[in-house]
Amino acid sequence: MTWQGIRGHDAVVERFRTALGLHRLASTFLFVGPPGTGKRTFALKLAQALLCERVSEEQLAPCGECPACKQCLAGTHPDIDYVAKPEDKSSIPIELLIGSDEKRMREGLCFRISLKPFSGKRKIAIIDDADYLFNEAANCLLKTLEEPPPRSVLILLGTSEQRQLPTIRSRCQVVRFQPLDTNDVAEILVEQQLTADRNAAHQAAALAEGSVSAAVRLLESELSEFRAELLQSLAQSPLQPAVLMKLVQTYVDAAGKESAAKKLRLRDAFGFSSSYFRQLMLIGSGLAQPTAASRAWLDPAEMGSRGVELCLEATSAADSNAAVLNVLEWWADELATLQRTGTATLLSH
Secondary structure, X not given: OEEOOEEOOHHHHHHHHHHHHOOOOOOEEEEEOOOOOOHHHHHHHHHHHHHOOOOOHHHOOXXXXXXXXXXXXXXXXXXXXXXXXXXXXXXXXXXXXXOOHHHOOOOOHHHHHOOOOOOOOOEEEEEOOHHHOOHHHHHHHHHHHHOOOOOEEEEEEEOOHHHOOHHHHOOOEEEEOXXXXXXXXXXXXXXXXXXXXXXXXXXXXXXXXXXHHHHHHHOOHHHHHHHHHHHHHHOOOOOOHHHHHHHHHHHHHOOOOOHHHHHHHHHHHXXXXXXXXXXXXXXXXXXXXXXXXXXXXXXXXXXXXXXXXXXXXXXXXXHOOOOHHHHHHHHHHHHHHHHHHOOOOOXXX
């Protein structure tokens, strides 16, 4: 089923419909789930439903034709405030939340959401990339989260509860978005004219682990070829850290000088590797059949778990702007040690 063209999240829709029907909609939400599962799209459509001028918000069925709906669709509604991490930054700047040094609390999201709604209905703020709300910026939000202005809704979008500071997490209602069904991902690729080839759509969807954004990128031949080479390298016994490192480094450097593009490719490498080790965990637990690619790892359950941890640590280090070569060298060496000895040392230890 779909809600307003959004697939796979009917349970979330019913949760909001029930809350609105009881007039018990909370003011602060944390949407968590894998990238590319529709959290941002859902938040924007929810905002449209709450601001529609013709259909009551309890129905969660925006008309799409009234002035408010048209402004929402165009991204110009004065009562919707959207903030995201700039591509050239490693975190959400505090200025986006409380203004510049010269205009503290006289501009920024926290100031704007405190203003009276322009339409007389609600003020809605959406903070994308909430995984990158670090201490200073997160602390600026606490007062707004604790004492939200009347008729306001604040939605944070992240990938997991664990990546949010406890002070943020404890002040929000958590809404979990599950990975999309493979068929839903494939249909979205075709419906949005991202490919006309249904076979290609299903192949990309099958590898995307429920993420539309991942599937879109997997339609690119370069990424698919890199993934195949990476998984082949991880399945070698003994694993060759220098070969693995060179493979990833070559792929990352091919993005050019743009740091954001290089970081995205680095996340590709760690993400594909994490998926490989999650599959090992399933094999070790008896939930999947052993494959030729899994035989290089003698204890699939334990080594798979440790491999996932190493990939997550490497991703976190890359997001924190650690030197790419240093991260890759540590990651490749630790994977080789893990395969050889069954142990590995995390960066945080």
